[in-house]
Amino acid sequence: MAGPEAFRGPHHLPCAGPPGAPDRAFPGAPANWRGRCAWIFKNRCATSLPRHPKLGGNSTPHPSSLEVTMHSSSSLLTRGRLCALLIGASPLLIGQTSAVGHVTGTVARPDGSPAVGQAILVETPRGARELRTDEKGQFRLPNLVPGKVVVKVHAAGMMDFRSEVLVMVNQTTALAIRLKPQASTTVEVVAINSSVPLNTTDLDQSKTGFTTTMEQIDNLPIPLTTTTDRLSQTLLLVPGTNTGYAYHGASNLAYNVDGVDTTDSNYGQAITQLNNDLLDQVQVMTGGVSAKYGRFDGALVAVTTRSGSNAFEGSMRMVLSNPKWQGLGKTPELYKALGISMTRSADATTTIQSYTFLGPILKDRLFFSLGYQTYSPEQKTYGKTGGFVFSGLPYVASLSEERKDAKLDWIVDTANRISFQWNASETRSENRFNNLGNPSTLETLSGLKREKRGYYSVGWTSQLTSSLLLDLKYNDAYYKSGGPGTGSTGGALVPTWKDMTTSTLFDNGTFSSEPEERHQKVFSLGVTWFAHGMGEHQVEAGVQGYEYTLESAALDFPSGYLISFNGFVPGASTPALANRVMAVQNAALTSLVWQVPVHGKSNTKNKAVYLNDTWTLDKHLSFNLGLRYDGFTSDTTPENNHYSASALAPRLAVNVDLAGDKRHVVSFTAAEYASQILQSNLAGASVTKTPITRTYLYVGTGGANQGLGTDALTSTGAINWAAWGKSAGVTGQANPVTTQDPIQNRTTFVDPNLKAPRTRELTLGYRHEIPQQAFSATLVRRWMDRFVDDIWYGDGIAPGRAKIIISNDPDGKRDYYGLELTYRNNAIEHVSFGGNLTWSRSLGNDSAVTGGQANNFGNGISRDRLAPQGPTASFDRPFILHADATYQNTLGQGRYNFSLLGSYFSRQISSCPWGTANTPANLVAQGYAATYRKFFPELGVLHQPEYFTLDLQIGYEHPIAGKAKAFGKVNILNILNYMPTTSIQYYGTAYAGPYVPFTLYDGKGVVNQPARSFSFDLGIRF
Secondary structure, three states, X not given: OOOHHHHOOXXXXXXXOOOOOOOOOOOOOOOOHHHHHHHHHHHHOOOOOOEOOOOOOEOOOOOXXXXXXXXXXXOOOOHHHHHHHHOOOOHHHHOOOOOOEEEEEEEEOOOOOEOOOOEEEEEEOOEEEEEEOOOOOEEEEEEEOOEEEEEEXXXXXXXXXXXXXXXXXXXXXXXXXXXXXXXXXXXXXXXXXXXXXXXXXXXXXXXXXXXXXXXXXXXXXXOOOXXXXXXXXXXXXXXXXXXXXXXXXXXXXXXEEOOEEOEEOOOOEEOOOOOHHHEEEXXXXXXXXXXXXXXXXXXXXXXXXXXXXXOOEEEEEXXXXXXXXXXXXXXXXXXXXXXXXXXXXXXXXXXXXXXXXXXXXXXXXXXXXXXXXXXXXXXXXXXXXXXXOOOOOEEEEEEEEEEEEEEEEEXXXXXXXXXXXXXXXXXXXXXXXXXXXXXXOHHXXXXXXXXXXXXXXXXXXXXXXXXXXXXXXXXXXXXEEOOOOOEOOOOOOXXXXXXXXXXXXEOOOOOOOOOEEEEEEEEEEEEEEEEEOOOEEEEXXXXXXXXXXXXXXXXXXXXXXXXXXXXXXXXXXXXXXXXXXXXXXXXXXXXXXXXXXXXXXEEEEEEEEEXXXXXXXOOOEEEEXXXXXXXXXXXXXXXXXXXXXXXXEEEEEEEEEOOOOXXXXXXXXXXXXXXXXXXXXXXXXXXXXXXXXXXEEEOOOOHXXXXXXXXXXXXXXXXXXXXXXXXOOEEOOOOOOEEEOOOOOOOEEEOOOOOOOEEEEEEEEEEEEXXXXXXXXXXXXEEEEOOEEEEEEEEEEEOOEEEEEEEEOOOOOEEEEEEEEEEEEXXXXXXEEEEEEEEEEXXXXXXXXXXXXXXXXXXXXXXHHHOOOEEOOOOOOOEEXXXXXXXXXXXXXXXXXXXXXXXXXXXXXXXXXXXXXXXXXXXHOOXXXXXXXXXXXXXXXXXXXXXXXXXXXXXXXXXXXXOEEEEEEEEEEOOOOOOOOOOOOOEXXXXXXXXXXXXXXXXXXXXXXXXXXXXXXXXXXX
């Protein structure tokens, strides 16, 4: 079909048609679309057209065209301004970033026929949009900023229609509007569209996962604390996860904030910390993910933050918590039997303060949002230094944090939009860590640890044509730690002393100020094309470039020196140097370690190309077809490690809408995901974590002078090299007993042909959704392989020295089976309830869940003893249930809510019985480790106990002045004060069967379920 009819749809204007096509709507207009719009402006805008009495649209549109108008929230556009906007305007401009949602719908007359040319008014926080239905009564408003919009329909002789719609990130909200004849009295039909989402993914796509708003989370007992924020706790409620951040048996995640990749390529987790009151929506996609996204095997976490609008708004919140407010409840019987006391925590109230402010700089053009979050006062705990020999000294450990956020959104003109985002957080922790020994004085504590992280991003979106959108982004996410003023406070010139008999530190600590800096820089260029032909297509294509750099050096002691000694002389009353026992020429009791940091840098690059088509064939059948290519390269200095890898990841999804009304949808997906190769997996081959370490023997005089300047140290406190060396008579800094140089003595290398870990997936799902209710059931099957592991080769360096190659585990596998059920009901007035249930099993033999030893002994020890096939520890918890219910109603001028959140966790497989066994002598002679962890799967498995939680929130909000409202909430966690039986891990049962007898590990896991606790939220919103 030629002409505008062939290009119908809300993303096509009347001035947009195929080149050279005859124009039945505007005869005589040029074929070129810009010239055509100018012709329309000149020849039609001056024409007096009757306007719609309520919407301001033309009352007699051409049935084959779709007219789009834009006006502010305060006044309608004039006809002249409307036609000027037609030159470059489109609904695509409303939110052109990756973190957007869409609204589509149909309008039918009372007899079911399409309401052709019907005017639709969509009111958004950034102004209103007016459009008309096409010849099928359809309309589409794509790429909206997530949040609430209002859809209105007014037709002569019909009742008015009004519906509040919650636009969800990466989802399409579909409306089916049936007009009704006007009664004798005018009635406005208001569709019930609750602000509480149904937590489902898009019905037009076969994605599995979870979607929610932070408004919904704020009404649940999920408190903000100094150790966990609402986002991290929300991620634990997603179906398919376990008690950690592993989804469908895999834990390497991808994090996107407003379309910006903020994943830390060192650990595969989030690198950013966000202001909780600026968070808007969270979507976790665990299956059926578009080819646009890659470099993960667990899930994609897409977060949107709040954007400014034409109205000023903001919030002030204080969250108060105190460890003393925890209730002890009944002490577990095992604790009583073991004589372990459980005492109340210190009285220390911590207040988390959060501030946000959003609004316009230039109305309809330039918007901002700001956020700030901090502790006040800093969180403090009190303790004493180790007093094994001498009385301990009291000290204070503190923790403080600041989070800062800013976002600018500039609508340059009707075709271009520029966005800028900045996030920075700093965490300061002091004296909170122990490392190589127990601190004895304030100088031996860990001192200050300072961590800075954040990101900045710049984005530009442009509408190239009425159906073609360009999206360009650059961002840099970073992490920094260490630097001047950090580390133990003994000083850079003071050696650290360690008592071997009690593992107590003296004079200085074991934390240095060596800096570490990580950067994740991402450049992306993407286009979206809306096309028609055998249905409707939303085609996304683009290129992505990632560059990850890590620069650091390791040093375990501030001065680089550690002296180990053999306790104190009898009767010593002070830790003076003269009282320290130095065993002469006995390396097991007295030694000197000298470390020299080696500064290293790793550079990992990933170049990706993707193509993805969301194809809607008709109202019954839709597809998602995608292909992604990732190319990985990595280089390190000064080791010169290098690898190069590539991966193809096809994606296929089929959606079958059984009745064509989106009420009963069956979906099938087949996908492959290529995870990024984490830099932490390569740490063993990098100098960034390994200093040059030299060990010296003590050959001093001992006796009364052993700690004085004439012996171990000089009179200035420096190392006296005359007392240290390789042996008696061979002393000095140049004569160590051993030297471990990560370059000269390296034994670990990286396979240049290393491949990206792979996950293959099949899902089969059914979704049933009616107004305000949704149910889904999804079967998930995953196969995971190509795990990165250390592969040992005996005598590989030299006789008696093994060579280690970091490569893909040739035999490591992991399988995941899951059934996920979700339900949400918002249909009852004032009430919302729902939840999800996951049954799953994770089975495998990969080294990651068996102590990392599967390939550490060549073929000399059976893999069944090193990494047996079976339940994968920490990933196998068969049943997990989450359920919540919220009741909200008015009280006076305000509004209150009660909400419950409960979870049940079945027993988790922690391991199978194992014990430490001696490695055969012939393998030890080849350079393999002297002992290994020997597993006995035939003896069954070990579990962590089952447990449940039940939490309560009571909240009230009351208007105080204008739009300002004061609110208060109390969150009570573990309201039943349930504390499951807690077992101590222990070694106890001697096994004497067909194997050599030794001690087996047979302890149960520990569940640290806290006692009942309280937190209070107080604040103002406006």
